[in-house]
Amino acid sequence: MKNLKKTLAMISSVVVAGSMFAACGDSGSNSDATQAPADNGAATEAPADNGETPADNGDATEAPADNGDSASGDKLTVLCWNTDDINPMIENFCASTGHSADEFNVKSFGCGGGQAAENYDAYLSDASNDADIMFVEADWALKYINDDSAETGTKALSDIGFSDSDYGDLYDYTLEIGKSSSGVQKGLSWQAAAGGFCYRADLAEQYLGVTSPDDMQAMVSDWDKFVDTAAKVQEASGGQTALTSTLGGVWQVFSAARSTPWVKDNKLQLDDNCRKYIDLAKQMYDNGYVVKDLTQWGDGWLAAGTTDSTMGYFVSTWGFGDTILTAAAGGEGGATYGNWKCIVGPQAFYWGGTWLTVANRNNNADLTKEFIAYFTTNAEGAESYANFKGEYVSNKAAMANVINAYEGLGVLDGQNHFQVLNTVADGINMSGAITEYDSSVKQSFNDAVIAYCQGTYGSADETIDAFVDMVAGNHPDLDYSDFE
Amino acid sequence: MASGSNGKIRSISYARYGYIFILPFFIVYAIFQVYPLLNTFYLSTQSNGSVVTESVGLQNFAAILSGSGGRAFKAVHENFIRVMGNTLILWFGNFIPQIVLSLLLAAWFTDAFLKIKGKGFYKIVMYMPNIITAASVAALFVMLFADSQFGAINKMLMNMHILDAPKNFVTGQTTSRVIIMFIQTWMWFGNTTIMLMSGIMGINPSLFEAANIDGATPTQQFFQITIPLLRPIMLYTMVTSMIGGLQMFDMPYLFNMGTAQNRHTETIAVFIYNHFHNLKPNYGYSGASSVILFIVTAVLGGICFIFNKDDDPKAKERRSSKAALKSKLGGL
Structure with a gap:
């Protein structure tokens, strides 16, 4: 039993x-x-x-x-x-x-x-x-x-x-x-599966005075600007609106924009970009630049898009329909349907x-x-x-x-997001950064950083240490000498 | 004991048909129980990760138990200690409330003087949570206690101004453990209650009658008659609950947000599962921790038996007279 x-x-x-x-x-x-x-x-x-096939073809195929x-x-x-x-x-x-x-x-x-x-x-x-x-x-x-x-x-x-x-x-x-x-x-x-950053155009105009996707792109074209803009949104909205919904989305971008592989010559490595992500994630989490209690694919993640609590999602080619964006807008004719726009965002990424x-x-x-x-x-x-x-x-x-x-997408008010994603797809460079350990190592890293944001670890170094321990616990045959 | 007359009886024995009839069970048992069991011992001496067919002797046990000899060993050792702790915490946290609640309910439901109406209904209601699949229960509780302001409980508590900000019920250390303890208790107390009720009903009613006539209070009856005579059933409940508790897998595995396991509720069974289904399967660690779990279970089970030994003087007498009889027969 x-x-x-x-x-x-x-x-x-x-x-x-x-x-x-x-x-x-x-x-x-x-x-x-x-x-x-x-x-x-x-x-x-x-x-x-099927000319040559016999007349009882129908039965045969059935x-x-x-x-x-x-x-x-x-x-x-x-x-x-x-x-x-x-x-x-x-x-x-x-x-x-x-x-x-x-x-x-x-x-x-x-x-x-x-x-x-x-x-x-x-x-x-x-x-x-x-x-x-x-x-x-x-x-x-x-x-x-x-x-x-x-x-x-x-x-x-x-x-x-x-x-x-x-x-x-x-x-x-x-x-x-x-x-x-x-x-x-x-x-x-x-x-x-190139991805872009989708934002609420109406909120961008209200809080940032931005009226075109190009202007918005200029405000989030790299991570420093992204954080500055997030701070502006935070201030202008009185803490009610976060620039992007979850750290999960931000991490998706970072993880697909690494230049060094996780494992090289059987040694675990940590990309500088990922080290940067630890601090950035903490900063964004602590300051409320993401909606604190949401997790990617978790309850309320998409529902947040119908409220003013978040003004952006990172979305990949397959996510514009009901998987992410249209659902976040509340479906066709939903609360924020047609208020969204898509831009390249801080970094080209695939998802x-x-x-x-x-x-x-x-x-x-x-x-x-x-x-x-x-x-x-x-x-x-x-x-x-x-x-x-x-x-x-x-x-x-x-x-x-x-x-x-292509005639454009309703949720983006007729914007042709394929054009945006085309630029992104051309800009992605994953040369040599893929290893067979990726899925497991990425997961450990994300877990460690989220725990750091929630206060489990005191510092970025402690977070890295915890991350290495997690990977070491899973993969005993790798070399961890770079982290001793 | 064999004597000449038995020889004749054996010649017309149908025993071999009996063996043939029970053979299917033993074949299935050997393939699906004995072989995996022995294979676990074998796997516990094999290597981990990319190369899984290399024999490493007792290195996996050394790594898990001591953790010396490199970062990977230290990590797996620390994880093992952590999941072992989690397992014990979760087990104690659901076993103690469960046994107290079940004893209380069982005593009430079997008390001839209380005359509770609709006992059958209550039994069904109490047993009900056990019928629901663990996955549904986990999904239900994850939805109820979702971490964000969109979670039902969070929303309710916030609307009632008990909480200012949403609490991380599912990922928080204490909250997630308490919720899992609660779910386990809730799911299994009906089962335990029914078990204990059958135990209590097996006690000779004349004992209670006699106690009543002698003026014993219900409390005295409970502690002086029910509890001592319930011991064999209690022992059974304790041992099965302990084995179930040490192997607790479903709730800790399913009660989380997304795919990542909650480190505060990861039990030894989840640990074994995760290493077995790792991207690069760590069969060695899985096997070694299974063997350690087996030993721990066996030792704890043994301790349970020792502590619950029947020390009733009459039974002792029976045992000693039996022993005497045996030695007598042996002497003949």
């Missing part, structure tokens, strides 16, 4: 965590997963040019494209953690190229992105399980990208027919994250995104290449998908067309 309860608790905790991660994916809801079979069905019906079947080596097996992305991708790919959804075998683990690696390892530990493409997230992409082993490793993209000249149209940072430590391109992202890698046991190189290329290097395909899913894709040429045709 007790064990049963524990098992249930564990399952439900995974589900709870999973639904949280699902929120970061895109505006898609969890119900997408349940629609999966329906989507596949629609996709199989889409290509009308036969379930059985997932998880280890004998489906001839199908393109895609490993992913949910079907929010893969289903629309297959649908769009098949509709445009004439392939059938039957050629795909989606192995979705129905978990959060953070738990995907664990599930992949379990799945890959059985050598008879097929795997062609693996979805990976930036935080742990290197676990697979740096792995060359036959069991769990990944192939260089050049092995399936890509060449360096293919990547010219892709945003640099998406390429950097897909490179192994030795510089081999092993992953490509079809998304560019999220999924990369496609090729499993070493791939036995379907042609279709793998066609599929990956369609969403990344193939500008037409990427543009088609961008319009189909409303996604900000990583292909610049595709995006240029999308941006030109």
Whole structure:
């Protein structure tokens, strides 16, 4: 009985965590997963040019494209953690190229992105399980990208027919994250998750006298100015309004704007930018430049956007819909809907995104290449998908067309935020700053800094010490000699 | 004891069918219980992080228990001490109120002179919290006690002018612990009450009648009859609660804001889980701390038994007469 309860608790905790991660994916809801079979069905019906197939084609496509079947080596097996992305991708790919959804075998683990690696390892530990493409997230992409082993490793993209000249149209940072430590391109992202700073234009005018996004950008163009502006807002509003909602958002920017990796030569390192963040975070927290009691994704985080308690959020490409900004405005027609504007903010940053890698046991190189290329290097395909899913894709040429045709977003009062994000995406430089330890180290650092802000630690040095202890507790095989 | 006549009986024994019928259980037990158990001992001697197949002997135990030999060892040692402390605090904090409350309720509900109406209803209501899944309870309490001014309790207390600013119920040290203790008590007191009630109802009613006739007060009856005779059930409750308490996982794991664990409520089970599911899995630490937990549980369980030894003179007599009988038989 007790064990049963524990098992249930564990399952439900995974589900709870999973639904949280699902929120970061895109505006898609969890119900997408349940629609999966329906989507596949629609996709199989889409290509009308199945001339050679027999008349009873309809029945054949309706036969379930059985997932998880280890004998489906001839199908393109895609490993992913949910079907929010893969289903629309297959649908769009098949509709445009004439392939059938039957050629795909989606192995979705129905978990959060953070738990995907664990599930992949379990799945890959059985050598008879097929795997062609693996979805990976930036935080742990290197676990697979740096792995060359036959069991769990990944192939260089050049092995399936890509060449360096293919990547010219892709945003640099998406390429950097897909490179192994030795510089081999092993992953490509079809998304560019560049982020900007969204602020309340009406409050900016009231407190700062700012009327255009350009003027606002000038007031927050670096962190010193950002803090000065926050102080002005604080003063003008009588302490009622904070420039940005949570430190979580600020940290998202800082963590994606590091120049040194967390771990180099097996040694833990602390970027100067992060040292700066400790003091900045404390200053912003103590002075009320963020709403003190809110946490990112926590209760009330988005609700604060409908009140005057905060005037800004850091938002990434996928967050303009109901995931962050529109929800913060109270939904369409909500209290502050249409009062927002988007600017680059203090630093160019990316937040999220999924990369496609090729499993070493791939036995379907042609279709793998066609599929990956369609969403990344193939500008037409990427543009088609961008319009189909409303996604900000990583292909610049595709995006240029999308941006030109874009009519603006309601919550931003018709501003074309894609233009802003395009500048950001070009400015992101993640060269060499990604390690396989990122997700865990970042979390520890953020925990330590928040504890410092809340008064657990007395000084920045103590905070760093606590941070190193947290990492050391998690990763005993790293070298901590720089912090002795 | 074997004698010639038994040989014949054995030849028509159906025992082997019995063995075949219980075999499935033992197979499942061996695969899902014995093997993982033994594997835990094996894992406790393996290395951590990137390379997990290297044998390191007792280094994990040394790291966890002493912490000497580098920053990583020191960190894991300090964490272990911290989570061990958390576990004990959380267990004591929910066991003591739980047992007091349950005893009181059990005594009232079984008292023949109180004549409480709707006992069945109360039993169901008391047991109810235990039926709700831990995840729902955790989600409910996180929502109620959310740290910001948007949390229900915070908002209520602020509107009533008890608090000036929102309190960090979920992340604060004392508040988060007290809330988890409360949830555990709330969820499990019904279970314990019913257990103790069955224990009390198992006591011979003539004892209470006799005590009544002799003029004993209800308090005297409770302390002189109920408590002493309830000892075996109390021991059982204590041991199961202790094992459950030391392995407490669900609430501490689920009661937090977001994915980060609250360091003040991280228990040993959460610690084991986290190391096992680390980005670079620390199987060695997980295994070693599981083994340590196993030893601690065994020792504490043993202590419970020693303290609760039946020292009733009659039982002693029975035991000694049994022993005498045995030795007699042995002598024959």
